[in-house]
Amino acid sequence: MSGAPRPTQPSGLDAHAIGAAIGSRLRARDLSAAPDALNLLESTTLEDREQGAALLAAVSPAALGSEASGHIVGVTGPPGAGKSTLLSALLHAWRDDGRTVAMLAVDPSSRRSGGSLLGDRARIDFDPSDAGVFIRSTSAGEQLGGLASATRAAAQALAAAFDVVVIETVGVGQAETDVADVADTVVVVVQPGSGDVLQFLKSGIMEIPDVLVVTKADLGQVAVRTRRDLSAALRSLGSRATRVIAVSSLSPPQGVQELVAALEAHRVELDLPERRLHARRASALADYAREHGERGLSALGGRRAAQATLAKQDPGADVPSLVSALERRAGG
């Protein structure tokens, strides 16, 4: 549908039918359902939110029988670090391996002006006739910090259909923390000579990512030095797990295959159910807090008590169900 502002409800179906239908298309790995899923999950009308909950229930671990198999990769870094060029190269590498890819590009500028200019997809080089690629630009939403609830929900839903789901955000500091709440693997992209990233890491402003990418490796010495400094800083912080990879997308490209392998390796080592469960609970708490504010959190007895409530829920439950559980608890 895409063009129509929202799905119209065929008569005779119950209120959750459309969401559930989109969910089962995703479950069947029907990639053409992705735009419809996003249109629904981004919508704030009451009816669409119920449909969206039905969609998420249809792709929940409980419904799938396991965690969604797609790899959710968060990519973040300061503006101008070369994220778009890197993502174009990654996209080609994944497609050459036959993997389907969804990208959610989050635009931070919308917080400033109300409206937003979403131009990121233009910087990603891809074949428009390739049905195995889905790119959606989303504005960051009104709240400061944190990904829009729709982006988190979309990543979780699309992971049921696509092999790789990328969430691209801009920034250093808060950004990779936000993305860590939903991604399986967090990649921070920096360009050579980024002393600030080094400082952020050392001072703890920035959490340690799973993979650090130094772009523009063609710049030679300065790239080598940046890579070395970052590795040294990570070692001094006691992190041996983080891989530091230098890439160059200028021909001849280098490092992209190494990066693909590093992402895959991180995914293999990862306790996926644990990370996803954490992600769903973090999402639920963020959604609840956004909806009900500090007063809502107090009604639950504070953040820690809320987390305790979430910990008692079915590990296979989807985010809307978890939010409902919190609401029931606060109401009772």
Add this chain to the structure above:
Amino acid sequence: MGATRPYNGCMDEIRNPRLPERDRPWMMRTYAGHSTAKASNELYRRNLQKGQTGLSVAFDLPTQTGYDPDDELARGEVGKVGVPVSHRGDMAALMDGIPLGEMNTSMTINATAAWLLALYIVAAEEQGVSQESLQGTTQNDIVKEFLARGTYAFGPAPSLRLIADMIAYTVEHVPKWNPINICSYHLQEAGATPVQEIAYAMSNAIAVLDAVRERVPAERMGQVFGRISFFVNAGVRFVEEHAKLRAMGILWEELGRERYGVSDPKHLRFRYGVQVNSLGLTEAQPENNVQRIVLEALAVTLGRDARARAMQLPAWNEALGLPRPWDQQWSLRIQQVLAYETDILEYPDIFEGSHVMEALVTELLEGARAEMAVVAEHGGAVEAVPYMKGALVDAHRERIQRIESGEQTVVGQNRFTETEDSPLTADGDGGILVVDPAVEAEQIDAVRRWRSERDQAAVDTALGELARVATLASASGEAAADAENLMIPTIAAARAGATTGEWARTLREVFGSYRAPTGVGEAAPASADAELGELRDRVAALGEQLGRRPKILVGKPGLDGHSNGAEQIAVRARDAGMDVVYEGIRLTPAQIAASARQEGVHVIGLSILSGSHRELIPAVIDALRDAGVSAPVIVGGIIPDQDVAPLKEAGVAAVYTPKDFDITEIVSDIVELIAAEAERSRSGAPATVA
């Protein structure tokens, strides 16, 4: 020049203020070309008979961006805004019967300039004329393509490398050629203020000269500097515009002396050609454009110290569509009346000693120097493209807002709008040139025939050599002085019979593809005004109703790079609170359809100024419907009246042309359209479009 040079006249001269001998007129040209090389050749010969003294070749967009007529991206554009030239056969036909040893030819060609110059050199060879005697200009200014015009093919570094190679080659082998025209023209068309126009053009020249300095021996720098010419614009505020040109002359001389150590006064002279302003030409009461063009021509001819070397004037009906030969003749006659009937060529500089002119020049110089410093802080013109692009989008928006509010008068458009019907546009053709749609198919056949009849092995060898030299250049860094010059294999490929598309593809494969920044992300949010405030409220209310922010895709299909209109709509829609997907220029119908579908937009706005709307808009609509997108489509651009009905039949909900200058009103219409569509889909009524 002018304002700084002490007054060197004497009392005798003041008693007799005339020049001892009347000056020779500037070079008179008409920017022309359409359909085919043969048709354009006939047009050139007729123009020369009418007293035109030089040629100005307009190439079609596929030729300008490096595609053959049978390329997917060329669809709808072949022979439209200029002549298609795909190989040396086309160039020979274009110049048939025109003695290239005597002609002075200006080619508006940039990304593919090296290639078109090579074809011109080969065409001259075939006429028995050696390259040493060729005179003319290749525009060849890539920075302004990133900023304003959009016909780039390669990224900044390889583009500069090509330009530097061309300059190094021509200074040595084609010494009378102007290898580059630094263009401030297109900056004004994109909304630049006079200060921005001066500053960005000069910064651009610095970027080019710095690159060439690496490629030529130091003792040649004076010659190189002397071969750099400018292509400027002149708006209707012609006193200030004249001051602008005097200021540019002063800055140029300063730059030559101080930065490049040039001392020969001949090399230091600021030489420029001009096409006067098209941005200010109106679709409403188009006959008024004649007065505007005349006044703008005065800006570049009145003062002898800053007079144009060559001039081409737009036609009165450019905001309506492509001008016909008669329309262009009218503009040539304006030049001839100025040169041959008036007395402007009889005097020394008439502004010398004018305090007003001097103060104006000083003011512009101060502004330009400050702005040049900002560009330098960004790391020079190439690095500062996003900054300059954003500044131009902002300046253009301010200009539009002044016209919308009535603060700036545009006669016949926002004031004195009562009018009689114009007999000029009463003809069946609507007063414009319409290119025969059969031309495209003919050119596709012709280029395929050319490829099948040539010596393929020779072409393969030549292109292989081109790739080798390009790869060396790319690997050894952009400025290696000892790298081989790309002009050599380019000329060899032209001689062997390679095509425009093949030459460009070979280089694209080595250099990689490139998309320029759109500038809209950098544009500052609008200041609050009441009208926009109301619109914001409506957008917010519509968002509540839809469940998410109204989302629009602004797309430019085809090869047309004139993105000002699309950018202004994108920025204003954002300021009104919409989510705007804008991907820049040169999109295929498939790309637009995929974006619209994936992004879940509520409306699609398409912009085309090249005249290819009749082919491309229906193609985009088909692609959208195939992708399952039912969102309404609106179209903006230079759309002749007679094309509006067929577009609406093809499924377009609304058409906007230059007379719809109030952008807030257009965005307001778009909001209404989305609301109506939402209403329709809720009530389950059948679609009104498609």
